[in-house]
Amino acid sequence: MSKPILKNRDQFKFFLDIQTRWADNDIYGHVNNVTYYSYFDTAANSLLIQKTGFDIHNSEIIGLVVDSACSFLQELSFPEIIEVGVAIGKIGNSSLRYELAIFKQGQPQAAAQGHFVHVFVDRANRKSTAIPENMRDVLIEYLLTD
Template sequence: MSRPEPRPRSAYRAWRTIPTRWADNDAYGHVNNVVHYAWFDTAVNAWLVEAGLLDIAHGDPIGLVVETGCRYFAPLSFPESADVGIAVERLGSSSITYRLGIFAEGSDAAAAEGEFTHVYVDRASRRPKPLPQEWRAKLEILL
């Protein structure tokens, strides 16, 4: 079975640095795989808040995660910080698939890569809702 090579930092458009915590390490001494998913969620939602697209308490539409995935290439461990790169892989009418890379500080090769798909829905009905045009313009920066 062939394994894809990790993408370099240049494959990503926005960045979030996240410090590891002692509790992130598992019994094997490296950051547990479930922590990577929390970092994806944190990086994407922090970018959305900073871009003025996510109002957690009152915003409409809201993004629901419908699919995630991750490939691991190298371990990270406390007390390192991780740089999480964000790019948009696909911008649909009511969905966005983000491409994410987790890098050790100073490394050009991803320690892990993932995808994270949000479907945007009406807050009340939870039915898919087209992305507002002003959102699309901001999100295109990440393409």
């Protein structure tokens, strides 16, 4: 299997600092692989909430994760503050692909990187729905740079 092309922090315009927790570590003394997805989810939703004003509790639409992946490049552990970079890889009609990378504090290259895809649906009937223009206009500013 070939190694992914490493992302660096210059490609991202939004970062969220996250403190690793004692419970994040597994028996091997490093952050367990499933926890990285929690970091990704927290950072991507923070971008939506902080930058677009998305109301996760009352909006008529919600984002459901339909695809995700993560490549692990360096170990993380407790205690450590990590910086999760979020960029938008693609904006579709009803879908949004996030490109994410986890950086150790101050490091230029990712310790882990991946993506996940939200499909936006009507909260009540779960049918896909277009991403609102006002949200789309903000998210364009966060497109992944080369």
